[in-house]
Amino acid sequence: MTMALRVLVTAVGLWAAAELIDGIRLDPDRSVAYLVLIALVVGVLNATVRPVLALLSLPLVVVTLGAFLLVVNAITLAIAFTISARFDLGLTSDGFTSTLLAAIIVSLVGWLANGLLRSRA
Numbered sequence: 554m555t556m557a558l559r560v561l562v563t564a565v566g567l568w569a570a571a572e573l574i575d576g577i578r579l580d581p582d583r584s585v586a587y588l589v590l591i592a593l594v595v596g597v598l599n600a601t602v603r604p605v606l607a608l609l610s611l612p613l614v615v616v617t618l619g620a621f622l623l624v625v626n627a628i629t630l631a632i633a634f635t636i637s638a639r640f641d642l643g644l645t646s647d648g649f650t651s652t653l654l655a656a657i658i659v660s661l662v663g664w665l666a667n668g669l670l671r672s673r674a
Contacts, residue, residue, distance in 0.1 A: 556596070558670075559663075564592035566662035567644065573658060576651025580643030591644050595633045595659075603629045626656040 568588060571579035579588065606625045607614065613621040631652045637644040646652045 560589060560592045560596055562663055562666040563595050563659060564588045565666075566659035567592060567595070567655070569662055570655035570658040571644065574651050574654050576647035577655050578645050578647075583643035587643050591633060591637050591642050594636050594642075595630065598629050598632055602632060623653065623656060623660070626660060627653040630656045630659065 564585075568579065571577045603625060606628060607622065610621055610625055614625075627649065631646070631649065634644060634646045634652060636642075646655065
């Protein structure tokens with residue numbers, strides 16, 4: 554997938570998480586551009602911070618057979634929520650449980666989109 558497509562898929566995943574999880578709120582007064590901007594922030598964090606977190610938590614990832622990567626994704630998403638709150642981008646989370654569920658939804662949307670795009674190619 555191209556970078557622009559990944560950002561759009563992440564934006565759809567964030568929107569789905571905001572719709573499905575009570576603890577994740579997307580400001581209805583914001584435009585889609587804000588959601589895409591937050592998705593871009595998530596993409597940058599996934600490219601920079603997530604690999605470092607995954608490497609530092611490697612023993613836990615091995616012991617849990619990869620399940621701890623969901624926590625790593627949630628931590629990355631929590632950083633994105635903090636950046637969103639700091640710059641008033643309109644996406645907030647009530648706590649870590651909501652963020653963990655949002656990370657699962659964003660990952661599932663990305664996985665589905667990746668599978669659909671690979672099958673069409």
